[in-house]
Amino acid sequence: MIITCPKCARKHKVNPEALKPFSDAGKTNIMASCKSCKFKFPVALSSLLTSEEEPIEMNRRAGSVARKICITLSKGGVGKTTTSVNLGAGLALAGYKVLLVDTDTQGQSSYILGKRPGAGLTELLTKELTISDCLIEARKNLWLLSGGKSLAGVKRIIDKKSFGAEFTLSEALSPLDNQFDFILIDTAPGWDQLIVNVLFYSTEVLVPVALEVMPLHGMSEFIKSLGAIQKYKSEIQLKYIVPTFLDLRIKGPKVLYDQLKKLYPRQLCKPIRYNENLADAPSFGKTIFEFAPGSTASEDYRSLVRRVSRNESALLK
Ligand SMILES: Nc1ncnc2c1ncn2[C@@H]1O[C@H](COP(=O)(O)OP(=O)(O)O)[C@@H](O)[C@H]1O
Ligand SMILES: [Mg+2]
DSSP states (O other): OEEEOTTTOOEEEOOGGGOOOEEETTEEEEEEEOTTTOOEEEEEGGGOBOOOSOOOOOSOOTTOOOEEEEEOOSSSSSSHHHHHHHHHHHHHHTTOOEEEEEOOTTOHHHHHTTOOOSOOHHHHHTTSSOHHHHOEEEETTEEEEOOOTTHHHHHHHHHHOSSOGGGHHHHHHGGGTTTOSEEEEEOOSSOOHHHHHHHHHOSEEEEEEESSSOHHHHHHHHHHHHHHHHTTOTTOEEEEEEEESBOTTSHHHHHHHHHHHHHOTTTBOOOOBOOHHHHHGGGGTOOHHHHOTTSHHHHHHHHHHHHHHTOTTTTOO
16 A cells, blocks of 8 residues: 655555544545655545555655665676666666765776775775765765775774674664665675675675676575575575676577576566677776766666666656
8 A cells, every 4th residue: 555745745655454544524534644754644545545566766765774785796797896886876867865885805986987085995994084084976976985905904804803793894884874875885706704794784685697608607606605694684685686798699698598587587687788888988987877878788777777776767768
């Protein structure tokens, strides 16, 4: 059941069993209170929608907690960083407030965004600087907590902790919970203490799967590791599987795509096609929307923005 606030137009999903109806002038009403703008208003029960659809999330809702989505797979070169940056940039263009956290020692995110931040995640985790000193606004609505070589030292600090090591990142980032709509976390390939930290912090997982070679092998390995984390953190869910490097001129990728569709029908997203603009854009310090807005890659990432934001009208031309 969905109720729309007459003041701020936000849609809210309501559990019908929790409603306390009252009668007024022959009508049965309920008193509703908007979680976003706190406006209180009566609603006639007969006028309520019964749609099962999720409420549309348009822009930042005051006081709401950010969705924390990590982009991860142990294999390198599958499009993790490309997806983190372009999904983040697309959500920001759609009006959401986004933080991109780069947990890779390669520090590629800042390079792709054409930035050279003086500080980033390392200084935050070592408590050398405050959060506001570590963040940079890379684009309108898009903030960056950059990674880089210095994170290697941080990993050693985490390894030496005698307890609670897996919550190091969660503790450092917790003040940002109410500041953003989306917090996207890009990860390095492999499996180490920092990735375990990312999984303990995130609530949703997005896995890019390159449709070039052996994607299913990497996936099943990763799903086993995720299962190990879920024993301790049940909220974390594999939400999105994004096939990347789709080249329909070759037969192999289509077969792999169909296999993924059978195995993960709920999580599978529309593929990101192979497109050279994605490989060229970083050397210009540009996102795909800036470098080649009319390209198939831009179209594919706009579609991913709609899927992740559950906002069907986001970034429609
Ligand atoms: N759909 C695509 N088409 C063509 N090149 C791509 C595509 N996605 C990513 N790339 C390029 O492939 C390389 C690896 O991608 P990257 O995002 O860095 O992977 P990862 O972060 O998983 O290691 C980069 O040079 C990137 O620009
Ligand atoms: Mg990367």
